[in-house]
Amino acid sequence: MSVSVKLVVVSGRSGSGKTVALRALEDLGFYCIDNLPVEYIADLLNKAKTTYPKLAVSIDIRNLPINSDIQKLTATYMKVINDPQILTTIIFLDAEDQVLIRRYAETRRIHPLSQKQLSLDEAVTKESQLLSSISSVADLRIDTTNLSIHDLANEITSMVNGRPEKELFVIFESFGFKDGIASDADFVFDCRFLPNPYWQTNIRKFTGLDEPVKEFFKGYPEVAQYINQIDTFLMGWLPIIEKSNRSYLTVAFGCTGGFHRSVFIAQTLCDLFKARNIKVQVRHRSLLAKKSKSKIIINSPSS
Numbered sequence: 001m002s003v004s005v006k007l008v009v010v011s012g013r014s015g016s017g018k019t020v021a022l023r024a025l026e027d028l029g030f031y032c033i034d035n036l037p038v039e040y041i042a043d044l045l046n047k048a049k050t051t052y053p054k055l056a057v058s059i060d061i062r063n064l065p066i067n068s069d070i071q072k073l074t075a076t077y078m079k080v081i082n083d084p085q086i087l088t089t090i091i092f093l094d095a096e097d098q099v100l101i102r103r104y105a106e107t108r109r110i111h112p113l114s115q116k117q118l119s120l121d122e123a124v125t126k127e128s129q130l131l132s133s134i135s136s137v138a139d140l141r142i143d144t145t146n147l148s149i150h151d152l153a154n155e156i157t158s159m160v161n162g163r164p165e166k167e168l169f170v171i172f173e174s175f176g177f178k179d180g181i182a183s184d185a186d187f188v189f190d191c192r193f194l195p196n197p198y199w200q201t202n203i204r205k206f207t208g209l210d211e212p213v214k215e216f217f218k219g220y221p222e223v224a225q226y227i228n229q230i231d232t233f234l235m236g237w238l239p240i241i242e243k244s245n246r247s248y249l250t251v252a253f254g255c256t257g258g259f260h261r262s263v264f265i266a267q268t269l270c271d272l273f274k275a276r277n278i279k280v281q282v283r284h285r286s287l288l289a290k291k292s293k294s295k296i297i298i299n300s301p302s303s
Helices: 018-027 038-051 067-081 097-107 112-116 120-130 132-137 147-162 212-219 220-244 259-276 285-299
Strands: 005-012 031-033 056-057 087-092 142-143 169-176 187-190 246-254 282-285
Touching: 005 018, 005 038, 018 031, 018 056, 018 087, 018 147, 038 056, 038 067, 067 087, 087 132, 087 147, 097 120, 112 120, 120 132, 142 147, 142 212, 142 246, 147 282, 169 259, 169 285, 212 259, 220 246, 246 259, 259 282, 259 285, 282 285
Parallel strands: 005 056, 005 087, 031 056, 087 142, 169 246, 169 282, 187 246
Antiparallel strands: none
C-alpha cells in the first residue's frame, strides 16, 4: 500500500519558532493547521488520506491542558506511525530558557501557562515538563537558540525536502562546549582531548573547514583513528536505528570553541556518509552563532 499522506507534526515550547516552521511548510505546499485540539487528530488524518496529501499540524501546550490529553496524543501517535498510508515526521523545536524568556519579553505576549498564575520563568520550566512525552518521541529536535527566522525556515525546508520514505536522515553537528552542550543530539561525542590547532597562532583564524586546519590534523593519526571508530560505530547501528521508525539521527561533536576540531570531524563524517549515498546534512552551531552575532553588530543602529 502506497503512502497517501505526508504528515509533519510541529511541536515545541512557546516562543521556539513553531509559527516560522509552519510558514515554511506552507511554502512547501503543506496544508497547515495550528492549535488543533488533540481529539480531532484521528478524524483529520482519516480525512487527509483522500483530501490532504501533505499535511502539517502544530501541537503544543495549548492543545494539552491535562495529562489525559497527553496520553491520548501518545496513543494516536503510535497508531499513526504504524499506518502504512501515513509518512510521519515529528519536529520538536526548543531553545534555552533565557532565550525563550527574552523573546516573550520582547513581544510582550502572555505565555499560555501564565494564565495559571505562574511567573514567566515558572511557566517556561513547567512547559518543558508537560511536553516531555512529545519531545521523547520526536524524529527531529531543533535548537533555535542561535537561529534567525530565515535560518530556521531554511533548516525546515532542507529537512522536509531531503527526507526519503523509510530511510534514515543523518545530521552531523559541531558545537562549542563554551556555548553549552547540543541539546537536540541523539549522540554526543567529545573532541576536546584531541590536538587543538587553536594553539598554532598562524592557523588560529581558520576553521575546521579550511585547508590549513585540515593539513594540521593530517599530522595526528589519533584524529583519523577517532573518526574511523565513530564511523564504524554509526554504520553498525544505523540499520537497527532505522528499523525503529526513526526519521532522523542527530550526531553532535563538541570541542572547546566549536571552530576547529568538532567542525573538522563533523564535516569529515558527513562527507563519508554522503559518498555512500546516505541522506545527510551538516550544521556547525558555533560558526552559525558567530555569523549571526556578526550580522547583529553590522546592522546595529549604534555601529
